[in-house]
Amino acid sequence: MASYDxxxxxxxxxxxxxxxxxxxxxxxxxxAKQKKxxxxxxxxxxxxGLHVGHLVGYVGSDIAxxxxxMNGFNVxxxxxxxAFGLPAENYAIKNKIHPRVAVEKNIKNFKKxxxxxxxxxxxxxxxxxxxxxxxxxxxxxxxxIFKKGLAYEAELPVNWxxxxxxxxxxxxVKDGVCDRCGSAVLQKNMRQWALKITAYAERLxxxxxxxxxxxxxxxxxxxxxxxxxxxxxxxxIPNSKFQITAFTTRPDTLFGATYMVLAPEHELIAQLETxxxxxxxxxxxxxxxxxxxxxxxxxxEKDKTGVELKGIKAINPANKEEIPIWIADYVLMxxxxxxxxxxxxxxxxxxxxxxxxxxxxxHVIIPCVVDHVNPPRxxxxxxxxKNIHALVYDPSRKKYLIIRNKKFGWDTVVIGGVxxxxxxxxxxxxxxxxxxxxxxxxxxxxxxGPVQATYFAKHKNENRVAxxxxxxxxxxxxxxxxxxxxxxxxGNEILWVDxxxxxxxxxxxxxxxxxxxxxxxxxDLAYLGNGVLINSEKFDGTDSEKAKWxxxxxxxGEIKTQYRLRDWIFSRQRYWxxxxxxxxxxxxxxxxxxxxxxxxxxxxxENYKPTGTGESPLAAVAEWANxxxxxxxxxxxxxxxxxxxxxGSCWYYMGYVLSGKFGAKDExxxxxDKILKYWLPVDLYxxxxxxxxxxLLYARFWHKFLYEIGVVPTKEPFQKLVNQGLVLGPDWQxxxxxxxxxISPDEMIEKFGADALRMYEMFxxxxxxxxxxxxKGIIGLKRFLDRVWRFGQxxxxxxxxxxxxxxxxxxxxxxxxxxxxxNTAISALMILLNEMEKVGASVEDFSIFLKLLAPFAPHxxxxxxxxxxxxxxxxxxxxxxxxxKLVEENTFELIVQVxxxxxxxxxxxINISQAEAERLTFARGKVKLSLENxxxxxxxxxxxxxxxxxx
Ligand code: ANZ
Ligand code: ZN
Numbered sequence: 001m002a003s004y005d006x007x008x009x010x011x012x013x014x015x016x017x018x019x020x021x022x023x024x025x026x027x028x029x030x031x032a033k034q035k036k037x038x039x040x041x042x043x044x045x046x047x048x049g050l051h052v053g054h055l056v057g058y059v060g061s062d063i064a065x066x067x068x069x070m071n072g073f074n075v076x077x078x079x080x081x082x083a084f085g086l087p088a089e090n091y092a093i094k095n096k097i098h099p100r101v102a103v104e105k106n107i108k109n110f111k112k113x114x115x116x117x118x119x120x121x122x123x124x125x126x127x128x129x130x131x132x133x134x135x136x137x138x139x140x141x142x143x144x145i146f147k148k149g150l151a152y153e154a155e156l157p158v159n160w161x162x163x164x165x166x167x168x169x170x171x172x173v174k175d176g177v178c179d180r181c182g183s184a185v186l187q188k189n190m191r192q193w194a195l196k197i198t199a200y201a202e203r204l205x206x207x208x209x210x211x212x213x214x215x216x217x218x219x220x221x222x223x224x225x226x227x228x229x230x231x232x233x234x235x236x237i238p239n240s241k242f243q244i245t246a247f248t249t250r251p252d253t254l255f256g257a258t259y260m261v262l263a264p265e266h267e268l269i270a271q272l273e274t275x276x277x278x279x280x281x282x283x284x285x286x287x288x289x290x291x292x293x294x295x296x297x298x299x300x301e302k303d304k305t306g307v308e309l310k311g312i313k314a315i316n317p318a319n320k321e322e323i324p325i326w327i328a329d330y331v332l333m334x335x336x337x338x339x340x341x342x343x344x345x346x347x348x349x350x351x352x353x354x355x356x357x358x359x360x361x362x363h364v365i366i367p368c369v370v371d372h373v374n375p376p377r378x379x380x381x382x383x384x385x386k387n388i389h390a391l392v393y394d395p396s397r398k399k400y401l402i403i404r405n406k407k408f409g410w411d412t413v414v415i416g417g418v419x420x421x422x423x424x425x426x427x428x429x430x431x432x433x434x435x436x437x438x439x440x441x442x443x444x445x446x447x448x449g450p451v452q453a454t455y456f457a458k459h460k461n462e463n464r465v466a467x468x469x470x471x472x473x474x475x476x477x478x479x480x481x482x483x484x485x486x487x488x489x490x491g492n493e494i495l496w497v498d499x500x501x502x503x504x505x506x507x508x509x510x511x512x513x514x515x516x517x518x519x520x521x522x523x524d525l526a527y528l529g530n531g532v533l534i535n536s537e538k539f540d541g542t543d544s545e546k547a548k549w550x551x552x553x554x555x556x557g558e559i560k561t562q563y564r565l566r567d568w569i570f571s572r573q574r575y576w577x578x579x580x581x582x583x584x585x586x587x588x589x590x591x592x593x594x595x596x597x598x599x600x601x602x603x604x605x606e607n608y609k610p611t612g613t614g615e616s617p618l619a620a621v622a623e624w625a626n627x628x629x630x631x632x633x634x635x636x637x638x639x640x641x642x643x644x645x646x647x648g649s650c651w652y653y654m655g656y657v658l659s660g661k662f663g664a665k666d667e668x669x670x671x672x673d674k675i676l677k678y679w680l681p682v683d684l685y686x687x688x689x690x691x692x693x694x695x696l697l698y699a700r701f702w703h704k705f706l707y708e709i710g711v712v713p714t715k716e717p718f719q720k721l722v723n724q725g726l727v728l729g730p731d732w733q734x735x736x737x738x739x740x741x742x743i744s745p746d747e748m749i750e751k752f753g754a755d756a757l758r759m760y761e762m763f764x765x766x767x768x769x770x771x772x773x774x775x776k777g778i779i780g781l782k783r784f785l786d787r788v789w790r791f792g793q794x795x796x797x798x799x800x801x802x803x804x805x806x807x808x809x810x811x812x813x814x815x816x817x818x819x820x821x822x823n824t825a826i827s828a829l830m831i832l833l834n835e836m837e838k839v840g841a842s843v844e845d846f847s848i849f850l851k852l853l854a855p856f857a858p859h860x861x862x863x864x865x866x867x868x869x870x871x872x873x874x875x876x877x878x879x880x881x882x883x884x885k886l887v888e889e890n891t892f893e894l895i896v897q898v899x900x901x902x903x904x905x906x907x908x909x910i911n912i913s914q915a916e917a918e919r920l921t922f923a924r925g926k927v928k929l930s931l932e933n934x935x936x937x938x939x940x941x942x943x944x945x946x947x948x949x950x951x
Contacts, residue, residue, distance in 0.1 A: 002786070002790065003789070006753025006782075006859070006860075007750075009753075009859050009863045010116075013858070021123055022123045025069075025075075025077065025123075026122050026124055027077070027078075027122050027125070029660075029675055033072055033073060033074035035073065035074045036074065037681070038684045038686075039061075041686070041688065045088070045107045046091060047106055049110065049746075051742045051743060052727055052735075052745050052757070053727035056724040056725065056761050058114070059117070059762055060686055060822060062118075062119045062120055063856060064686075065120055066855035066875055067855050069875065069876070070851070070854070070879040076122065076679060078125040079119070080128060080129075081107050081126075081127070081130075082649050083103045083106075083648075084129050084576055085577065085644075085645035086574070086645060088103050089574060089576035089608070092576070093609055098608070099575070103130060113746065116745075116749055116754060118858045118859055120858070127652060129652065130648075133599075134648070135599055136598045137670065138643065139580075141651060141705075143581055143593070143598075146590075147592060149196075150196040151194070151195050152193070153191060154194060155192075156192045157187050157188065158189070158192060159185045159187065160185065162185075163178065163181045163183035164183070164610070167571070167573065168180075186291065188614075192641075193641065194569050195568040197567055197697070201225050201227070201563040204700055207715055211721070212719055212721070214723055214768075216692075217689065217723065221692065221696070221697060223564075224564070225564065225565045226564025228563075229560075229561050230248055232247055232337060232558045233254065234555075235315060235323075236314065237313070240275070242268060244260055246339045247560065247562060248340065248341055250548070251547075251551045251555075252533065252547040252551055254318040254364075254536075254555065255316075255319055255539070255551075256362045256535070258342065258344060258361065259324045259325070259342045260324070260325045262339045263331040264285065264327050264329055265286075266338050272309070272312055276309050277311035278309075278311075286327070304328060304353045306357065307326065307328075318537075326353075330353070334566060344526065345363040345449060345526060346363075346365055348526045348528070363449035363534065363535065365527060365533060366449055366450045367529055369454070370454045370455070373455075374455045374457075374458060376455060380456065380461065383460075383463065385464055385465070385467070387469075388416055388424050388427045388468065388469050390415075391413055391471070391473070391516075391519070392413075393475065395475070397496050399496035400496065400512065400516075401438075403435065411495075411512075412511070414435055414436060416430070416434075424446065424469040424471050425471055433481060434483070434484070437482060440479040446469060447471070447472055447515055447518040448470070451468050453465075454466075497512075530544045532544065536551075570647075571644065573611070575609075575610075575642070576602075577642030578642060578647055579639070579640075583629060583630060583636045583637070587632050588631045588632055588634075590639075591630055591631050593630065594630050597630075602618075602642075603624035605618070605620070615640065616640040618638075619640040651699070651706075653717060653718075657679045658672060660675075671712075673713070681718060681719045682717060683720060684719075684720050685719075687724070688726070689723045696718070696721075700718075703717040722768070723768050724768065725768045727773055728772040729743070729772065729773060730773050730775055743775075745757060752782040753859070753860075756781045756785055756857075757778065758856060758858075759857060762822035762856065766821065767821070767822055785860055787833060789860065791836060791837060791846075797842055799842050801839070802836060802839060802841060802845055803845075806832065808887050810882040812828045814882075816828070825856075826856065829849070829852060829853055829856075846868075847868060850864055850865055851880050854874050862875065892910055892945075893906070894908040894917060894947060896927055896946070897946060897947070898930045899950060900948060903930045904926040912943075914941040917941055918941075921947055927949070936949040937950050937951060938950040
């Protein structure tokens with residue numbers, strides 16, 4: 001099988017396209033054509049180069065860009081480099097070269113790789129976040145944020161990686177260790193810059209609604225922002241002027257608050273030192289808690305720890321009961337009020353804590369069930385009742401006790417009322433004795449909190465609203481007393497049933513399965529749902545949703561909206577980042593660098609390794625750091641921290657748009673209103689799910705800020721977002737150098753060609769799916785391209801009537817590209833090639849085929865296109881139009897059944913009549929054979945589907 005010389009062809013066209021700095025792919029500001037901004041998440045130019053996983057998104061966006069260009073759009077499809085930050089810096093340190101030098105070298109390599117795949121980037125707009133002309137504007141944006149009071153300095157607890165010797169964002173800490181190096185992460189207080197992203201929490205949440213993004217990404221942002229509507233409630237500490245304020249989303253559970261918990265960092269602890277009798281123990285606990293990160297504290301679910309503050313109490317404002325106060329590190333200082341009212345009956349964390357420290361658990365919300373077998377009847381009187389359900393298990397029989405009532409035809413567990421002054425266990429024992437005679441029972445547990453059941457009690461001819469507690473016993477022996485006859489027990493039969501195959505007959509409330517489910521969890525759990533209130537004085541019986549606001553009012557609570565989102569810690573103690581353009585003056589404090597003095601360039605230093613003291617290496621460069629204060633002229637020092645990794649990528653999509661404006665003297669000339677208005681927002685943004693919260697949230701935040709100060713014309717930067725799926729190694733593991741399962745595109749291009757690589761990347765699976773690299777898979781695509789090549793060499797120009805398939809394919813490929821369904825588009829092209837190979841094609845038809853294939857395999861199609869005698873690039877051709885009439889199906893496959901079994905099928909006109917279908921069917925040999933000369937009794941005809949002959 002002859003294959004085409006991919007190396008020669010691909011080199012040839014890449015050289016041709018690169019002419020005039022890739023002029024072909026250039027986007028034009030203010031073109032009259034409709035604009036389409038198609039953006040890739042730009043890469044960190046790492047030393048390792050690109051691997052095939054990076055390319056999925058880039059291939060997809062390139063196909064889309066080529067498609068839209070052919071459809072007459074003015075496409076902006078740029079590329080650049082996110083080159084500040086830890087990866088570049090760590091690489092540089094490891095290889096002992098200056099990060100700038102390393103980055104330059106890596107960029108060269110990346111660019112070479114990207115061009116060897118035939119991407120149609122507008123390289124005239126290339127940007128690099130480490131270029132002073134670029135980061136001048138990153139610094140400028142920071143200054144605007146600073147001037148609006150949204151950048152501030154504070155002593156903040158930060159995650160400190162002992163090995164990277166730097167501060168990590170929460171997002172960079174995974175499972176308590178540094179995401180980058182795997183070392184331990186400590187909690188440390190340090191002077192930090194922070195940006196008030198929290199001021200934008202509501203807008204960031206609200207505006208997600210209008211974005212055409214994958215729902216899971218939106219959901220991740222929503223969770224990250226974590227809005228919750230709750231209430232601040234004050235608890236008095238008796239005989240003191242102090243109150244504890246707790247934030248709760250469940251004020252309806254206030255009567256069930258049996259203790260309080262303060263975060264270990266809570267300021268009240270120090271203020272109450274003299275009253276706390278075990279202060280030494282408390283102090284030791286606080287010290288221990290400091291060493292753990294927020295994430296560890298939230299995660300370590302199992303073993304919650306805490307210490308009671310002995311000597312003081314708090315008053316529950318609802319029922320005036322005195323309750324103990326604890327400190328525990330599962331309560332975080334940075335959230336809500338840093339203190340909680342603990343409701344163990346209805347909160348899992350509190351429940352576990354209360355179990356461990358033997359604190360009281362008081363149920364105040366109970367679930368409501370309405371019996372569907374005997375629903376309440378409107379005309380009947382209603383009676384409230386407290387009752388028990390006694391669940392009895394006999395370990396020797398391995399069966400449960402059931403009462404079958406013959407008169408009403410139902411099964412129940414033993415049910416009975418609780419009398420005045422009686423506890424649920426006593427009531428259950430009494431009922432068991434009265435109804436079954438069993439007396440040798442061992443009480444095991446109460447099955448969770450009570451349940452409210454509403455039903456019609458036939459035997460009493462009234463509705464019941466029963467608050468039911470389930471009590472679980474085991475039978476010790478069959479010892480029984482005599483059961484009184486007549487009355488209630490009349491017609492009762494006692495049964496022992498097997499839980500696994502017991503089919504509840506007409507069981508009231510289906511309660512056995514319900515209680516068995518509760519029994520199956522070996523412990524009682526908190527009830528988290530809604531319901532009605534009990535043990536809540538005048539609020540008993542109130543619906544819990546309603547009780548939220550009534551109880552808030554009752555105790556004077558203050559409604560508060562809380563977000564989980566934290567301010568963005570915006571400094572790193574490292575060299576390779578944008579200098580923060582602030583001058584610290586002993587007299588004037590933090591002073592903005594005058595905008596005329598931007599950019600504040602990174603100085604050349606001897607040593608760019610982290611100092612490990614927490615100070616940036618820049619602090620050691622005296623001639624750079626010592627300056628005079630722009631405000632008072634006195635001696636001052638530059639801020640020596642640098643910006644975090646994410647800064648440069650917060651506005652890079654505008655960097656491409658404004659690339660002609662770099663070097664502009666002032667912001668009026670740089671932030672060109674008209675150009676921004678023309679290009680924004682990004683129409684299509686392609687990248688990985690790993691950026692769901694960080695980059696995408698930070699960029700949205702900056703964009704919204706710039707919108708507010710009138711710099712950008714839209715509220716949101718990225719209108720439509722598409723995620724590519726992760727490519728795993730051939731071993732189904734994440735590709736990584738250490739595993740040795742990284743597939744390099746260079747090798748694939750060498751062996752099979754860029755076109756085959758592009759097509760395989762798209763053919764592997766649906767675009768967004770995770771997929772392993774199959775080394776054999778790419779061969780199939782290379783063969784397909786070889787066939788295209790051979791077909792293009794010597795096809796007879798025949799009018800072969802493939803019009804129908806051709807037009808269908810044109811429609812499908814176009815629609816699929818728009819929806820990023822590249823794999824099915826390729827399948828359709830394969831089907832079309834099959835047909836052309838069978839029946840031939842005209843030059844015109846083959847040209848259409850090439851155009852449809854062009855976005856996928858740009859090199860081969862260009863070569864064949866020119867071979868046909870064309871004198872301009874196929875990629876500037878118009879996308880083939882299809883004829884809607886030809887695309888319509890006008891035949892279908894008629895299925896022939898005899899007695900319901902498929903016996904034959906054939907093509908039939910779409911609007912065939914029953915008479916005509918019968919005539920054609922009876923004429924067929926196979927049908928005659930199956931009928932064995934019998935005449936069908938009946939014929940069933942389903943238009944557009946089947947005909948069934950019944951004999
Ligand atoms: C009482 C209560 C009863 C609660 C109940 C829940 C269920 P979200 O929805 O995440 O905002 N909480 C408040 N501040 C806290 C802090 N600083 N650290 C740890 N937990 C804190 O959760 C709000 C709930 O989380 C609050 O409502 C509080 O527990 C707890 F049946 O108060 B709740
Ligand atoms: Zn000053």
